[in-house]
Amino acid sequence: MDKEREGCIFCKIVNKTIESQILYEDDEIIAFKDIKPQAPVHILIIPKIHIEKISDINSDNSNLITKMIVVANKIAKDNNLDNEGYRLVFNCGEAAGQEVFHIHLHLLGGRKFGWPPG
Numbered sequence: 001m002d003k004e005r006e007g008c009i010f011c012k013i014v015n016k017t018i019e020s021q022i023l024y025e026d027d028e029i030i031a032f033k034d035i036k037p038q039a040p041v042h043i044l045i046i047p048k049i050h051i052e053k054i055s056d057i058n059s060d061n062s063n064l065i066t067k068m069i070v071v072a073n074k075i076a077k078d079n080n081l082d083n084e085g086y087r088l089v090f091n092c093g094e095a096a097g098q099e100v101f102h103i104h105l106h107l108l109g110g111r112k113f114g115w116p117p118g
């Protein structure tokens with residue numbers, strides 16, 4: 001596993017120095033419950049390696065994003081969200097509301113969502 005990026009809360013979750021409710025884990029990806037859920041189901045899916053933003057994704061590392069979406073779809077199905085629908089969100093940068101600078105995919109479900117987003 002890559003070394004923890006100093007001060008990164010999600011690297012600490014990966015390395016289990018901070019507790020979280022983990023729902024899925026493999027060599028490259030981990031998924032855990034958001035500490036401040038914005039919907040009945042609110043899960044974060046992250047790569048274990050520290051990548052700051054979705055804008056750092058390129059053709060060399062994009063396979064990680066595909067894997068994260070596959071994990072999100074599996075968790076959505078496990079939560080019976082596949083029929084009613086769910087939202088997958090990447091916030092990229094401060095204007096978009098990114099607060100933790102370690103890429104994470106939000107899986108949100110269990111309620112109706114508005115559009116456009118706030």
Ligand code: 5GP
Pocket residue numbers: 009018020021032033034035036037044090091097098099100101
């Ligand atoms: P962002 O705004 O960066 O897209 O989303 C960061 C998310 O991480 C927020 O929804 C926030 O509630 C969640 N979060 C921040 N710190 C922690 C933590 O220590 N544990 C967990 N499980 N979630 C966290």
Ligand code: ZN
Pocket residue numbers: 005008009010011012049050051101102
């Ligand atoms: Zn990190």
